[in-house]
Amino acid sequence: MRILEYQSKRIFSQYGIPIPKGRVAINAIIADHIYEELKSDVVIKAQVLTGGRGKAGGIRLAKSAEQVEELTNEILSMSIKGLPVKKILVEEAVRIDQEYFIAITTDKDEGVPVLMASKYGGVDIEEIVKGNHNALFSMPIEPLVGLREFQVRSAALAIELPKQLWHDFEDIVLNLWNLYRENDAENVEINPLVISEGNRLIALDAKVTIDDNAIYRHPELSEFFDMEEEDRMEYMAKKYGLSYVKLEGNIGCMVNGAGLAMATLDLLADNGGQPANFLDIGGGANAEKVASGLKIILEDERVKVILINIFGGITRCDEVARGILNVMEEKHCTLPVVIRLAGTNSSQGLALLQSSGFIAAENIADAVKLSVKASKGKKR
Secondary structure (H helix, E strand, O other), X not given: XXXXXXXXXXXXXXXXXXXXXXXXXXXXXXXXXXXXXXXXXXXXXXXXXXXXXXXXXXXXXXXXXXXXHHHHHHHHOOXXXXXXXXXXXXXXOOXXXXXXXXXXXXXXXXXXXXXXXXXXXXXXXXXHHHHOHHHOEEEEOOOOOOOOHHHXXXXXXXXXOOHHHHHHHHHHHHHHHHHHHHOOEEEEEEEEEEEEHHHEEEEOOOEEEEOHHHHHHOHHHHHHOOHHHOOHHHHHHHHHOOEEXXXXXOEEEEEOOHHHHHHHHHHHHHOOOOEOEEEEOOOXXXXXXXXXXXXXXXXXXXXXXXXXXXXXXXXXXXXHHHHHHHHHHHHOOOOOEEEEEEEOOHHHHHHHHHOOOOEEOOOHHHHHHHHHHHHOOOOO
16 A cells, blocks of 8 residues: 555654655645745645656745645646646755665565665656666665664665764664554655755655555554545455456456466467456455456456456356356446356356357467457457
8 A cells, every 4th residue: 555745754753754844735725824834935745646746847846825826726737647636745845955765665576674775865766776776775674683773874874974964864764664664564765865954864755655465454554545546446456355456458357366367467478468457356256256356357448358267166157157247237348258267167157158149268278369369359
């Protein structure tokens, strides 16, 4: 679960990580009240779950009430990378003497947390690191031991932080680690961490991503969930207890079992097809769960053909067939649907579907080939 900057900063504040003063607003009237409270120049920042806000014009400096109103209305009318801006963060403008990047993230290959830091903070950090791997300090953290002071000092040395700020830096990074560990985070990031007036370190931006599988342990974080900021299909999948990942293709896939789903996606790629999603409805799926998965696929306007690959062990293929028929009738779907059913009650399931005009395949290889042809507008 990704959360917005203002929400991330609220958590930062709870962990003693210094942030600029500010509040969230949904219109120019509230933004103007915040400006009057702060009694300083302000930065108005679009609140959307994507990067590149600054380059898109979603982060602006305002020096008067008139500018606050003008820029607030302008930013709230924007869409950034397809995401409409519905909230803004209005916070005090901070003088920047130096920018740094600091993060604790999860190395999924090694299964350990990693401390990362760079002396090149700001909007171009990704491009800088791509061109110069030495620009990024990286050190794994032993989960059973935790982040140690010597690792933080190593990071401070690597980013050439002035030594008089090492103590403050250590407090910030250790608090960042506590935030990461105590909230089951996948990633916590400050970009940039800046040296400002009075030789102070301040987190100018904040990103926090929580492991979806651990949300149940943190009911206090549920207030940060905002359906409007979630991908609709991913939200529906969470609601129905399905495993769904949106991809870039046009073949909607519904499979039972993660291994079978991955094999199906691999076969599609080998045959020149492009899957629109990974969707695993699980091992014991009933008609209701099948219907839910199919509704998610039909939400995706890019989908030109639907591939359903079911191996019925616990799952009954006739139950799968009934779920498919119910949704197709309800949604009046005219997309080509290729189906491979094998296992428990597969003959009954296929009989139900073939009588309704679906394309039945004898095996997974044929199902994939038929789906790829249909996605390219070719006839069988």
